[in-house]
Amino acid sequence: MTKTSLRLVAASGASSRRAAPVSRQYHGFAPEGGRGRGRQAVRAAGPLPDPIAWRGGFARVWQAFLLARWGADPHAVAEAFGVRVQTARNWLDGLHVPTGDVAARAMLAWRGEILAAALRVGVR
Numbered sequence: 001m002t003k004t005s006l007r008l009v010a011a012s013g014a015s016s017r018r019a020a021p022v023s024r025q026y027h028g029f030a031p032e033g034g035r036g037r038g039r040q041a042v043r044a045a046g047p048l049p050d051p052i053a054w055r056g057g058f059a060r061v062w063q064a065f066l067l068a069r070w071g072a073d074p075h076a077v078a079e080a081f082g083v084r085v086q087t088a089r090n091w092l093d094g095l096h097v098p099t100g101d102v103a104a105r106a107m108l109a110w111r112g113e114i115l116a117a118a119l120r121v122g123v124r
Contacts, residue, residue: 049123057123062103063094065117069110081106 054061066088070076077088081102090096098106107114 049118053123054118057118057121059094059097060121061114061118061123062091062097064121065106065110065114066092068117069113 066077070080072092074085074088074092077083077092078085081088081098083098083102087096091098097103
């Protein structure tokens with residue numbers, strides 16, 4: 001059986017003061033118009049909707065998404081999102097929109113359908 005040992009060797013002179021190589025990982029803010037990824041990823045993600053238009057038209061987008069997915073059945077919508085039937089009716093009527101947690105879960109589960117609804121109602 002051979003015995004292996006490690007030995008630390010201290011460098012002497014100017015070479016020991018050399019800076020560590022720069023990491024390729026980006027540690028700052030995202031570049032303007034991008035999300036901190038490469039140019040190809042920014043192009044693939046596409047432009048984000050105008051925040052003012054999105055906020056103003058989100059009730060119509062949410063209503064169109066719900067109607068396309070569940071029809072005009074408030075009970076099905078209420079069951080899908082764990083909300084009261086009256087809340088689902090308000091959403092289907094376009095009177096209110098969901099809070100952040102419900103909207104975030106919906107975007108994770110049905111992103112394509114929500115974006116298709118946005119295109120149908122003309123919110124960009």
